[in-house]
Amino acid sequence: MxxxxxxxxxxxxxxxxxxxxxxxxxxxxxxxxxxxxxxxxxxxxxxxxxxxxxxxxxxxxxxxxxxxxxxxxxxxxxxxxxxxxxxxxxxxxxxxxxxxxxxxxxxxxxxxxxxxxxxxxxxxxxxxxxxxxxxxxxxxxxxxxxxxxxxxxxxxxxxxxxxxxxxxxxxxxxxxxxxxxxxxxxxxxxxxxxxxxxxxxxxxxxxxPLLLGTDGTKMSKSRGNAVALRADADETARLIRGARTDAERHITYDPENRPGVASLVLLAALCQDRDPHAVAEEIGAGGAAALKRTVTEAVNARMEPIRARRAAYAQDLGYVRSVLRAGNExxxxxxxxxxxxxxxxxxxxx
Incomplete structure (x- = not known):
């Protein structure tokens, strides 16, 4: 990263x-x-x-x-x-x-x-x-x-x-x-x-900051390594479980030397409006499993109201299209x- x-x-x-x-x-x-x-x-x-x-x-x-x-x-x-x-x-x-x-x-x-x-x-x-x-x-x-x-x-x-x-x-x-x-x-x-x-x-x-995809490269729509805003809680958990980390158990926030781990820590911190160093210190010796669990919970909590709004708008595509018509005008x-x-x-x- x-x-x-x-x-x-x-x-x-x-x-x-x-x-x-x-x-x-x-x-x-x-x-x-x-x-x-x-x-x-x-x-x-x-x-x-x-x-x-x-x-x-x-x-x-x-x-x-x-x-x-x-x-x-x-x-x-x-x-x-x-x-x-x-x-x-x-x-x-x-x-x-x-x-x-x-x-x-x-x-x-x-x-x-x-x-x-x-x-x-x-x-x-x-x-x-x-x-x-x-x-x-x-x-x-x-x-x-x-x-x-x-x-x-x-x-x-x-x-x-x-x-x-x-x-x-x-x-x-x-x-x-x-x-x-x-x-x-x-x-x-x-x-x-x-x-x-x-x-x-x-x-x-x-x-x-730059968030990496689940494969450790740049997060991208075309690479299949991203968590979409429209993803539900279960899909989000599945994608984060498969994210690349490293062999070191103790979790630290070190973007230069541990990019995959650091990106996950950063994602949790952004979702919680916290400092990434504090998030990493809290997870500590919990390892990758604890890190991914923390990230999943943070992402799902942050995205829950956004998903709810998206689902509501999806039930009224007539309104959604009218937004674009008005903008085009x-x-x-x-x-x-x-x-x-x-x-x-x-x-x-x-």
């Missing part, structure tokens, strides 16, 4: 932004989202969902995109897309996303957003896209034999996602900073060439206005 060094300047900037959010949340518009490729899991909850709800509750205008077009960046077809989109909506609502205070929408329903991709592509060189380390990593882990143009231009499409609503704050992990830098570059170059239209969005670095109004402003700035209005 390695950590990535974050530039001190970026840490200071994030601290400044958090202070400004606490004083004037209404001055921020957050843009974030997910690809509908499968159920969200505990890594998503503690890594992103929890933070989105925090910002929403603080009074920030939060936009959440269901990036259905971007499913095609690393796969040939978008399997079970409608079911996955509904699943994401259920996870969002269950986790606390409030449609009265947040806008949830999907790519393919907002044509004006996607039309911004064309002028934005003219502002970025092929060499710059080729150097993007996040794209390189995604290509390396792609299941396709060749790289599609959509994957290659993914950072610019993401710029359209952020800038269509003039988002000025993007919660990201360290690995997503290169993507956001493309967005800042696009905004800056557009403004320099055509006049001031877009903000240069700031990165709000997430303090969320607002996103379309904003995207159309932004596109009109872009066309006027470019002199493309007759």
């Amino acid at each position: 390695s950590t990535v060094a974050v530039p001190s300047g970026q840490q200071r900037r994030t601290a400044e932004l958090e202070d400004r959010i606490s004083r004037a949340p209404e001055t921020f518009r957050v843009m974030t989202g997910d690809r509908p490729t499968g159920p969200l899991h505990l890594g998503h909850y503690f890594g992103t969902l929890h933070n989105r709800v925090r910002l929403q509750d603080a009074g920030v205008d939060v936009f959440v995109i269901i990036a259905d077009y971007q499913v095609l960046t690393d796969r040939d077809v978008a399997d079970r897309l409608t079911a996955h989109m509904e699943g994401l909506l259920l996870d969002y609502l269950a986790a606390g996303i409030d449609p009265a205070r947040a806008t949830v929408f999907n790519h393919s329903a907002v044509p004006a957003l996607n039309q911004l991709l064309l002028p934005f592509l003219s502002l970025v060189s092929v060499a710059e896209l080729n150097r993007n380390p996040t794209v390189k990593d995604e290509i390396a882990h792609s299941r396709q034999s060749s790289v599609s143009g959509l994957m290659f231009t993914y950072p610019v499409h993401q710029a359209a996602d952020i800038l269509f609503c003039k988002g000025n704050l993007v919660p990201v992990g360290q690995d997503q900073l290169p993507h956001l830098e493309v967005t800042r570059t696009v905004a800056r170059r557009f403004n320099e060439r055509y006049g001031e239209v877009f903000p240069e969005p700031d990165a709000l670095l997430s303090a969320a 607002r996103a379309n109004e904003i995207a159309s206005a932004t596109l009109a402003e872009v066309r006027e700035a470019m002199g493309a209005v007759i």
